[in-house]
Amino acid sequence: MTETYRAVEYAEYGGPEVLRVVEREVPQPGPGQVRVRVRAAGVNPIDWKIRSGAMAGVMPVRFPAVPGVDMAGVVEAVGPDVTEFAVGDEVLGRGSGTYAELTLAPVDGITAKPAEVPWAVAAGLPVAATTTYRVLALLGLKPGETILIDGAAGGVGTVAVQVARHRGATVIGTASPANHDYLRSLGATPVTYGEGLADRVRAVAPQGVDAALDASGRGSLPALVDLVGGPDRVVTIADAAAAEHGVRFTSGGPDEVPGSLADAVSLLAAGTITLPVARSYPLSEAADAHRDSEAGHVRGKLVLLP
Template identity: 50%
Template sequence: MAAAYGGPEVLSVTTVAVAEPTSDQVRISVRAAGVNPFDYKVYSGMFGTDPENLPLRLGVEAAGVVTAVGADAVGPAGPIAVGDEVIAYSAPGAYADEIVVPASSVVPKPATLSWEQAGGLLAAGVTAVHVLEAIGLAKGETVLVHGASGGVGLVAVQLAVARGATVVATASKAKHDLLRDLGATPVAYGPGLADRVREIAPEGVDAAADLVGTDEAVDVSVELVPNPLRIATIAGYERGSRAGIKLLGGAPGADPGTEIREAARLQLTEAAAAGRLRVVVEGSYPLREAAAAHREIAAGHTTGKIVLVP
C-alpha cells in the first residue's frame, strides 16, 4: 500500500486482517494481480492528495481461488462456491495475499489461461471494449490505435480485427511482428506519423483510439479523423479536452463507461476461453517488489501486461 503521495518509493507491504465475507461477498486467495497505470497514478497525486485517503490500498484486478463465500454470493455467471478459480474485477486492494470483494465482481477464470494471464485480463480488456464502443467502430472501417503494444492496446487490436476493421497500430519497431501476428498493420510513432498513416490508409481513417496519452497521439488523430467524436483517449485528458474528443476512464470529467465495462467481463472471458483472445504477459514481480513493477510500466515500454504474484 501507499502510506504517502509520491513515487514508487512510498510503497510498502503491510500486514492487515482480512474480514470474513458478508452475505454478498467472496474471499479470494490471490494467485496474480494485474498492474495498471491507474495504480501508480492514484498515489502520484494525479487525482488529488487528500491525506484523509491515506494509506491507499492498490490494485483493481486479481485472479485466485475462492476460500469463503457469503450466503448470497452470486456473480454475473451464477452462484460462487469455495474452491472456484475466479477473476475479480473491479477488486479494490487487489495487491494482496487475500481479498474480500463483492460477488458481483467475480467471474469464472478460463481454464485456458495461466494465473498471470487471468490476473491481467480484465482491467485492460474492459477498457479496450469501452474504447471501441465509444468510437463506434464497425466492420469495414479503418481505426488508428496509438500505444497498440500495451495491455489495453493488444486487446483493442484483437477486438477491432474481430469486428472486421482495418487496424493501423502504432508501436516501436521491435513490437511490429507481434502486431502483425494479431492482424494489424504496424507503424512507428514519432515525427512524420501522420504521413506514414496516410501511406498505409490512403482512403482515410474513420476512428482513432489514444491509449498512450501523448500529445502526438491526440494531434495526429485529430488531423486524420474527420469527426472528433470518433476519437477517444484513456490518458491524454488535458490535450484531449481541448481537442473536443471523448475522454474515457476514471479521471474527473471522463466517461467511466460502467455498464459497458461490467457487461464486457463475461464477453472477454468467453473469448479467452475459446482461444479468440490472446493475453500477453511480459513479466511478473513478487508482491513485495511492486515498486519495481510500477517503475517498469511508468516507463511506457512494456508489451502487454505486468502482474504481481503474492
C-alpha cells in the same frame, strides 16, 4: 489474535518508492461481495498514474491505499447474500486493491476462470478486456472501418487490436519499432508513435481513419483528432487533458458493457485472442513493476504473484 494478510500500500502521492508491503487485517465480505485469495494481480498503467497523483483531478485517492483492480484467484469466503459463487471457485475480475494476498470483489465484477487459462494471464485480462469493449462501444466501431490505436503493444492495446480485428475492423497500431513485428502478429499495421504520427498513418491508410483510441497518454490527441476529422470518435483512457481537445476520457462506470469480461474470457479460452505476460514480480517488487510500466515498451501484461 487478529488475522492479517500482506498488501502493497502507499500513504501519499509520489514515485514508486512510496509503495511498501504492510500487514492488514483480513476483511470480511459484505453483501454482494466475495473474498478472494489472490493468485495473480495485473499491473496497469493507470495504477502508477493514480499513485503519482497525475490523475488526482479525476480519480482521487483515499489514503492509505492499496493499488490495483485486476486479479485472479480462489474464492475463500462469500457475503451473506451471495449465491453466484462458492468457496473454492476459481475466478478472475475486478477487486478492491489487488496488489495483495487477499481482496474483496463484487460478484458482478468477476467471472469464472477456465482451467486452461493460466493464473497470470487471467489476472492480466479484466481491465484490458472491459476497457476494450467499453471503448469500441463508445466509438461505435463497425465492420469494415479503420481504427487507430495509439499504444497498441500494451495490455489494453493488445486486446483491443485483436477484438477489433475479430469484429471485422482494419487496425493501425502505434508502438516502438521493436514491437512492430508483434503488432503484425496480432493483425495490426504498425507505425511508430511520436512526432510526425499523422503523416505516417496517412501513408499506410490512404483511405482514412474512422476512429481512434489513445491508450498511451503520450500527447497524441491533436494528431488523432486531425486524422479522424474531429474529436467525436476519439477516446482516451490515458490522457487527463482530454477535455482540452474535446475528446472523451473514459475510466469505466456507466460506460461499462455488461458481459464484456465473460465474453473476452471465452475468446481467450478458445484461442481467438491471446494475452502475453511480459514479466511477473513478487509483491515486494511492486515498485519495480511500476518503474517498468512507466518506462513503456511493455509487450502485453505485467503481473504480481503474491
